[in-house]
Amino acid sequence: MKKFINEVDNLLVESLSGFAAAHADLVNLHLEPHFITRKKKAENKVAVISGGGSGHEPLHSGYIGYGMLDAACPGHVFTSPSPDQMLAAAEAVHAGKGVLFIVKNYAGDVMNFEMAAEMLPFENATVLTSDDVAVENSTYTTGRRGVAGTVIVEKVVGSLAEAGADLAACKALGDKVNKRTASMGVALTSCTVPAAGRPTFDIGERELEMGVGIHGEPGRRREPMRNADAIVADLVAAILEDLKPARGSEVLLLINGFAATPLMELYLLYNSTAKLLQAQGLVISRSLVGNYTTALDMAGASITVCLLDDEIRQHWDSPVHTAALRWQC
Amino acid sequence: MKTAFILEAVAAVNQAILSSEAELESLDREIGDGDHFINLKRGCAALLAMHDELSPLAPAEVLQRMGMKLLSTIGGASGPLLATFFMTLAKVEKTGDISTLAEIASAFHASVEAVKQRGKADRGEKTMLDTLLPVADTFTQLTQQDTDRHLLLTALQQAAEQGMQSTKDMIATKGRAAFLGERAIGHIDPGARSSQIIIHTICELAKTRTA
Numbered sequence: 001m002k003k004f005i006n007e008v009d010n011l012l013v014e015s016l017s018g019f020a021a022a023h024a025d026l027v028n029l030h031l032e033p034h035f036i037t038r039k040k041k042a043e044n045k046v047a048v049i050s051g052g053g054s055g056h057e058p059l060h061s062g063y064i065g066y067g068m069l070d071a072a073c074p075g076h077v078f079t080s081p082s083p084d085q086m087l088a089a090a091e092a093v094h095a096g097k098g099v100l101f102i103v104k105n106y107a108g109d110v111m112n113f114e115m116a117a118e119m120l121p122f123e124n125a126t127v128l129t130s131d132d133v134a135v136e137n138s139t140y141t142t143g144r145r146g147v148a149g150t151v152i153v154e155k156v157v158g159s160l161a162e163a164g165a166d167l168a169a170c171k172a173l174g175d176k177v178n179k180r181t182a183s184m185g186v187a188l189t190s191c192t193v194p195a196a197g198r199p200t201f202d203i204g205e206r207e208l209e210m211g212v213g214i215h216g217e218p219g220r221r222r223e224p225m226r227n228a229d230a231i232v233a234d235l236v237a238a239i240l241e242d243l244k245p246a247r248g249s250e251v252l253l254l255i256n257g258f259a260a261t262p263l264m265e266l267y268l269l270y271n272s273t274a275k276l277l278q279a280q281g282l283v284i285s286r287s288l289v290g291n292y293t294t295a296l297d298m299a300g301a302s303i304t305v306c307l308l309d310d311e312i313r314q315h316w317d318s319p320v321h322t323a324a325l326r327w328q329c
Numbered sequence: 330m331k332t333a334f335i336l337e338a339v340a341a342v343n344q345a346i347l348s349s350e351a352e353l354e355s356l357d358r359e360i361g362d363g364d365h366f367i368n369l370k371r372g373c374a375a376l377l378a379m380h381d382e383l384s385p386l387a388p389a390e391v392l393q394r395m396g397m398k399l400l401s402t403i404g405g406a407s408g409p410l411l412a413t414f415f416m417t418l419a420k421v422e423k424t425g426d427i428s429t430l431a432e433i434a435s436a437f438h439a440s441v442e443a444v445k446q447r448g449k450a451d452r453g454e455k456t457m458l459d460t461l462l463p464v465a466d467t468f469t470q471l472t473q474q475d476t477d478r479h480l481l482l483t484a485l486q487q488a489a490e491q492g493m494q495s496t497k498d499m500i501a502t503k504g505r506a507a508f509l510g511e512r513a514i515g516h517i518d519p520g521a522r523s524s525q526i527i528i529h530t531i532c533e534l535a536k537t538r539t540a
Contacts (some may be wrong), residue, residue, distance in 0.1 A: 108406035217364040
């Protein structure tokens with residue numbers, strides 16, 4: 001393992017401190033328990049809080065700011081944060097209109113946020129994101145995982161909350177966006193959890209992991225390496241099979257890097273994906289390409305398609321000012 | 330239950346977990362995300378560090394504080410599950426001294442039930458419950474039959490061992506291994522193994538005591 005580390009045990013706090021210092025105009029860092037809030041507390045709106053294991057940066061701390069999150073709770077690497085963090089964050093940002101938690105659907109995250117919700121003295125609701133279509137048989141499992149589509153949920157719900165909507169409306173829009181969003185990823189290499197010191201899984205030079213999760217958990221199949229168009233075709237087929245969009249549907253296309261794949265290749269994937277979607281009669285009216293939901297040092301990428309409607313498009317376009325997403329303000 | 334015994338058990342479990350590092354890491358790399366050992370190690374270290382704070386306290390308070398500490402230091406899925414176990418044990422202990430084996434069995438059973446509810450899981454899903462549920466059943470059964478203490482502890486260890494081994498041939502339907510489908514077959518669940526290590530260690534320690 002070759003990583004920029006002083007002491008493995010200090011990695012998280014040193015990284016959070018760097019993030020907070022680099023974006024001192026946007027955020028405040030609170031330690032023990034760890035959570036990050038907007039620099040200036042927003043008033044008279046639903047407090048939108050997310051959180052999850054670290055190692056997916058800029059998710060979630062990079063999305064704190066005007067038009068998106070009010071606070072985020074970072075856990076240890078790939079490990080859910082704990083209820084004391086969520087309670088402290090809620091206490092800090094609650095502005096009288098309730099708390100909305102946005103939680104990626106993993107057993108640990110769900111349980112920790114659930115315990116926090118039980119202990120929280122404020123009105124609260126939770127949106128579970130589950131956009132990953134890679135898990136085929138979800139009837140008896142924990143269900144689909146929340147991956148890069150979470151960014152879209154956080155942006156759109158954050159915008160509605162900023163506009164002053166109530167908790168029920170924010171929760172309903174979050175659920176709607178989640179339902180209209182599908183993702184699937186592919187890994188070319190493993191990631192290495194710093195405290196473990198070695199790759200999470202072994203993968204050959206000529207292999208790929210189709211349907212990989214953002215923690216390096218295996219997906220659908222181990223397959224031989226192929227060219228980009230062939231890989232994209234499989235990802236797109238799985239996504240469209242799930243969304244079943246009507247011809248002429250308007251979509252947002254997100255090509256998300258897992259961190260170790262160059263932007264040059266991500267744009268190639270965009271090119272390849274866009275052609276396929278257009279061939280299916282879909283209209284790509286919004287796009288995002290980059291590292292938005294990463295998996296430590298994994299090489300690979302995911303494709304996310306969100307079916308837009310007027311409401312979702314409007315809240316996607318609205319002003320946002322965070323460390324990782326910023327437009328119109 | 331006595332505070333001194335709980336604290337000794339914490340120290341023994343910490344040792345046992347630390348010496349299983351390689352095995353737990355490799356089990357979790359195979360069908361999880363590789364962080365199970367690290368999380369347990371962090372939890373054990375946090376509990377050990379509480380020794381002086383806990384030693385003067387009553388057992389119910391000790392168990393409650395241990396649960397809260399595990400909740401805030403382990404995170405992940407193990408945090409709330411282990412915390413729920415200890416916090417339920419604390420709740421039962423608070424209602425009256427748990428001292429006889431039958432009382433411990435009943436408290437253990439209640440705590441495992443609470444874990445089941447928190448995780449929304451059951452037997453046969455390739456989780457820690459495949460270790461814990463058979464142990465709870467055996468515990469209740471044998472205390473009803475008034476079994477010899479040493480034999481009972483050995484039987485609990487065997488139930489844990491068998492339960493843990495039984496996860497090997499299961500398809501996971503809960504936890505991260507659920508994403509693997511049939512690929513998880515042939516691998517022991519890391520949570521079932523760590524629970525078995527903990528139970529084995531505590532039983533071993535209890536065997537050195539007379540009552």
